[in-house]
Amino acid sequence: MRNYKVGVAGATGAVGREMIKMLERLDFPVGEIRLLASSRSAGKKLVFKGREIEVEELSPEWIAANDLDMVIMSAGGSISEKYAPIFRDKKVYVIDNSSAWRMDKDVPLVVPEINSAALSKDKHIIANPNCSTIQMVHALAPLHRKALIKRIIAVTFQAVSGAGQKAIDELEKETARIVESGFTEKKLPGGDFPPFPRQIAFNCIPQIDVFMENAFTKEEMKMVNETKKILDPRIDISVTCVRVPVFRGHSEAVNVELSEELSVSEARKLLEKEPGIKVIDDPASLKYPTALDADGELETFVGRIRKDESRANCLWMWIVSDNLLKGAALNAVQIAQKLIDII
Amino acid sequence: MRNYKVGVAGATGAVGREMIKMLERLDFPVGEIRLLASSRSAGKKLVFKGREIEVEELSPEWIAANDLDMVIMSAGGSISEKYAPIFRDKKVYVIDNSSAWRMDKDVPLVVPEINSAALSKDKHIIANPNCSTIQMVHALAPLHRKALIKRIIAVTFQAVSGAGQKAIDELEKETARIVESGFTEKKLPGGDFPPFPRQIAFNCIPQIDVFMENAFTKEEMKMVNETKKILDPRIDISVTCVRVPVFRGHSEAVNVELSEELSVSEARKLLEKEPGIKVIDDPASLKYPTALDADGELETFVGRIRKDESRANCLWMWIVSDNLLKGAALNAVQIAQKLIDII
Numbered sequence: 001m002r003n004y005k006v007g008v009a010g011a012t013g014a015v016g017r018e019m020i021k022m023l024e025r026l027d028f029p030v031g032e033i034r035l036l037a038s039s040r041s042a043g044k045k046l047v048f049k050g051r052e053i054e055v056e057e058l059s060p061e062w063i064a065a066n067d068l069d070m071v072i073m074s075a076g077g078s079i080s081e082k083y084a085p086i087f088r089d090k091k092v093y094v095i096d097n098s099s100a101w102r103m104d105k106d107v108p109l110v111v112p113e114i115n116s117a118a119l120s121k122d123k124h125i126i127a128n129p130n131c132s133t134i135q136m137v138h139a140l141a142p143l144h145r146k147a148l149i150k151r152i153i154a155v156t157f158q159a160v161s162g163a164g165q166k167a168i169d170e171l172e173k174e175t176a177r178i179v180e181s182g183f184t185e186k187k188l189p190g191g192d193f194p195p196f197p198r199q200i201a202f203n204c205i206p207q208i209d210v211f212m213e214n215a216f217t218k219e220e221m222k223m224v225n226e227t228k229k230i231l232d233p234r235i236d237i238s239v240t241c242v243r244v245p246v247f248r249g250h251s252e253a254v255n256v257e258l259s260e261e262l263s264v265s266e267a268r269k270l271l272e273k274e275p276g277i278k279v280i281d282d283p284a285s286l287k288y289p290t291a292l293d294a295d296g297e298l299e300t301f302v303g304r305i306r307k308d309e310s311r312a313n314c315l316w317m318w319i320v321s322d323n324l325l326k327g328a329a330l331n332a333v334q335i336a337q338k339l340i341d342i343i
Numbered sequence: 344m345r346n347y348k349v350g351v352a353g354a355t356g357a358v359g360r361e362m363i364k365m366l367e368r369l370d371f372p373v374g375e376i377r378l379l380a381s382s383r384s385a386g387k388k389l390v391f392k393g394r395e396i397e398v399e400e401l402s403p404e405w406i407a408a409n410d411l412d413m414v415i416m417s418a419g420g421s422i423s424e425k426y427a428p429i430f431r432d433k434k435v436y437v438i439d440n441s442s443a444w445r446m447d448k449d450v451p452l453v454v455p456e457i458n459s460a461a462l463s464k465d466k467h468i469i470a471n472p473n474c475s476t477i478q479m480v481h482a483l484a485p486l487h488r489k490a491l492i493k494r495i496i497a498v499t500f501q502a503v504s505g506a507g508q509k510a511i512d513e514l515e516k517e518t519a520r521i522v523e524s525g526f527t528e529k530k531l532p533g534g535d536f537p538p539f540p541r542q543i544a545f546n547c548i549p550q551i552d553v554f555m556e557n558a559f560t561k562e563e564m565k566m567v568n569e570t571k572k573i574l575d576p577r578i579d580i581s582v583t584c585v586r587v588p589v590f591r592g593h594s595e596a597v598n599v600e601l602s603e604e605l606s607v608s609e610a611r612k613l614l615e616k617e618p619g620i621k622v623i624d625d626p627a628s629l630k631y632p633t634a635l636d637a638d639g640e641l642e643t644f645v646g647r648i649r650k651d652e653s654r655a656n657c658l659w660m661w662i663v664s665d666n667l668l669k670g671a672a673l674n675a676v677q678i679a680q681k682l683i684d685i686i
Contacts, residue, residue, distance in 0.1 A: 155498035215649035236653035310579035
């Protein structure tokens, strides 16, 4: 089996660090690994398979001087816009976690369990979908195959790690301050955006990313547009995205209208057969997934599958996954695994 | 103006204490106040209008020996089942915050801005709706009057105070322990139910109250059944209720399908005219309500009003209110205010 020269760009970020761990945990055939980041992080050392690796500064010169087979990027939209084409011009495959390329019609947007067929040898830039999109479409795809989805209404409960290390630090800082006050001071002076437009400790913020002209947030429109691109453009979908004071693990309450009757037990069976899905759904013994159950796990968890009794062919589901793993780093490495089958 | 002899039963609980404060804050014409609770809490002292009042034990004998015009109860379902009829038989009006009487066809279930006409001189037991129901129907009623609601899909983000003082203590205890570990120990050994079936600190629990046979929780079915009773039995409604690590203030993401077109600006105008509603909705300046904004406030707050672009006549709203005030104590005292107009 061939080994590959793999780069990780944005290696020191919350997702970048998980990407390195996922390459290890999935035993991806890495011949050589190069860790790349901005000048600010260059020189830091990270560990891959027990060996310290120095982080190098990503630059056009670095790309010109070095050979890679593929680079997994999680360095933000503007860095991706600049560097992905430079890698592509050197025939390096780029698996990009930013939103920069996702809606480009020439760029495959891939959740491997659903549409790895969109990958092709000549498409060097591949987009990793948004975290909240991945887990939702992962759980909905088996239902869609069986009984075409007509409409999705989704409400998300998104962990702060989706906004990066600064957001994790902010939740810790705010919470510690409130605990130190003996819970007497529960409303703190307002925060800065980013990471958060409001206090996140002991609060829920109905805004993730910036607002668009239609009064939806960019995060909400990512879920709408990416779901159509990955699953089916005919699906009607509308979303409310909410940030909650959880460190890791996005939860989603999803109401899905199918084009034909599907019983709860049929839906459960379809989900249980789906690779990467784990059904935890036994109300009688209070079993359902929560964000804490998903933290550090590779699966997309589904529970609270039940009939919306108010309308025909509608089901509710509660979908939970680790936003840094299946929602980001794991899905990216799974794309790399599919890619080496065809290149 | 006449003054009334008012009892508060369950006076020492999280809602009971707020009821006493609301009687003060709304300047309800109290001639005499009597505070009632279980034997465990009898003898405690609480303050009403600067005066210490001793809590007395609620018993059939106490009711037989004392005269009241009305009693506001928040003492749990089984206490209400037992005592409300005893008060009623003495012609004492009972405004009950438990779920015991809400679906009784002879008991008015009242949100004063919507259906105070359901009150009548000869109906001595009056039910205060569930916290998450009150704020939702309060915000939906003006839309329903204008353009009949056909369907509601709601997902809630409910504060721990809805489960009482023990639940508040549990969130504080879990959070303090995680902060004290320097955030290294983020998953604690499982909690007891009640108050919570899982760790609530830095987690979201898709279960409030017990599960029913249809796999919905009792809290979800309260919202369904009470909304139909208060607003309109023809409305199709389905709900997912989720507990979040917030102390006070329930938030709700609500997708509502109307029977005719209603623009966002029309909806906003209707809401701005509605007593007790405050619209905070200016995405351009990042304005929308959050639980922390509602904490301690009397209003039901509405923001993020926008068209669900995937379907005709559908609007999204984000509805927030203090679950102990409009969701409980305030609404109960507002019922008392309406009641004295007719008795």
